[in-house]
Amino acid sequence: xxxxxxxxQKVKRGLWSPEEDEKLIRHITTYGHGCWSSVPKLAGLQxxxxxxxxxxxxxxxxxxxxxxxxEQEERTIIDxxxxxxxxxxxxxxxxxxxxxxxxxxxxNSCIKKKLIAQGLDPNTHNLLSSSSSSSSSSSYKxxxxxxxxxxxxxxxxxxxxxxxTLHDQTSLINTHNSSLPILNDIxxxxxxxxxxxxNNSSCLYNKVDDDDDDDLILHxxxxxxxxxxPTCHFDFQFLDSAFIAPQSFNSIMDDPLAWDIVN
DNA sequence: AATCAGTGCAACCGCTTGGTT
DNA sequence: AAACCAAGCGGTTGCACTGAT
Numbered sequence: 001x002x003x004x005x006x007x008x009q010k011v012k013r014g015l016w017s018p019e020e021d022e023k024l025i026r027h028i029t030t031y032g033h034g035c036w037s038s039v040p041k042l043a044g045l046q047x048x049x050x051x052x053x054x055x056x057x058x059x060x061x062x063x064x065x066x067x068x069x070x071e072q073e074e075r076t077i078i079d080x081x082x083x084x085x086x087x088x089x090x091x092x093x094x095x096x097x098x099x100x101x102x103x104x105x106x107x108n109s110c111i112k113k114k115l116i117a118q119g120l121d122p123n124t125h126n127l128l129s130s131s132s133s134s135s136s137s138s139s140y141k142x143x144x145x146x147x148x149x150x151x152x153x154x155x156x157x158x159x160x161x162x163x164x165t166l167h168d169q170t171s172l173i174n175t176h177n178s179s180l181p182i183l184n185d186i187x188x189x190x191x192x193x194x195x196x197x198x199n200n201s202s203c204l205y206n207k208v209d210d211d212d213d214d215d216l217i218l219h220x221x222x223x224x225x226x227x228x229x230p231t232c233h234f235d236f237q238f239l240d241s242a243f244i245a246p247q248s249f250n251s252i253m254d255d256p257l258a259w260d261i262v263n
Numbered sequence: 264a265a266t267c268a269g270t271g272c273a274a275c276c277g278c279t280t281g282g283t284t
Numbered sequence: 285a286a287a288c289c290a291a292g293c294g295g296t297t298g299c300a301c302t303g304a305t
Contacts, residue, residue, distance in 0.1 A: 265305105266304105266305085267303105267304085267305080268302100268303090268304085268305100269301105269302085269303085269304100270300105270301085270302080270303100271299105271300095271301085271302105272298105272299095272300090272301105273297105273298090273299090273300100274296105274297085274298085274299100275295105275296080275297070275298090276294105276295085276296075276297090277293105277294100277295090277296100278292105278293085278294090278295100279291105279292085279293075279294100280290105280291085280292075280293095281289105281290090281291085281292095282288105282289090282290085282291100283287100283288085283289085283290105284286105284287085284288080284289100
């Protein structure tokens with residue numbers, strides 16, 4: 001059973017030979033890939049277009065960073081995974097030069113085991129059980145101990161080294177965009193209450209950090225998400241598309257009734 | 264030296280999404 | 285609105301490699 005895209009012709013499968021790689025590189029660097037289904041024929045390869053695309057994206061692209069993941073990359077994967085789950089392509093966007101396949105393999109072969117060894121559920125990132133968690137020698141600390149921001153417009157991951165208050169953290173954000181609103185007047189108790197009354201949209205309500213209260217994760221339908229702690233202690237912020245635009249933030253703040261409490 | 268089990272990674276498969284006709 | 289197609293995505297598989305026996 002072959003791909004629908006290549007069922008008519010005989011195609012080679014399995015590992016790519018250096019000669020095939022060479023042909024694909026030469027073709028794409030000269031002409032670009034254009035329509036992938038036409039690449040094999042034009043490049044003189046007996047592969048299907050899908051296979052060529054995968055080979056180029058995951059292995060031959062010149063901007064790929066090869067080699068093992070460093071500690072910062074590992075931390076980023078864990079932190080973003082905690083918010084997004086198994087959305088490998090989205091996670092990989094925060095790791096320049098890494099592919100979704102690479103991130104997925106690294107997660108399945110390495111990170112998952114580390115988390116389990118620490119007594120953490122790799123799916124939920126919560127403790128597997130309160131009693132059996134053995135102290136681990138790993139250096140990884142959950143992100144609430146080292147907050148960061150992710151700005152996908154620059155694919156930069158910006159560590160925040162202080163445990164600033166919401167007001168302080170907002171000041172930090174405002175250094176990126178001076179028109180952003182100051183947030184220290186937010187009535188978190190009121191937001192929480194309103195959120196709990198309306199189960200019709202896309203707000204997640206999760207525990208994020210390790211103190212006694214709960215944290216609020218807000219998501220709009222464009223995947224813009226921010227996480228706040230109701231005590232106004234800012235812990236984590238993740239943005240899928242850009243830094244918070246003032247209008248986006250205001251629309252969330254102005255319309256908490258559109259939120260949904262998932263958990 | 265041979266065999267076996269475990270591991271990591273490249274590649275495949277099937278499904279979804281988005282664009283076009 | 286429906287059909288078709290290409291691209292993208294995540295789960296899974298297969299195989300090469302390595303270390304233990």
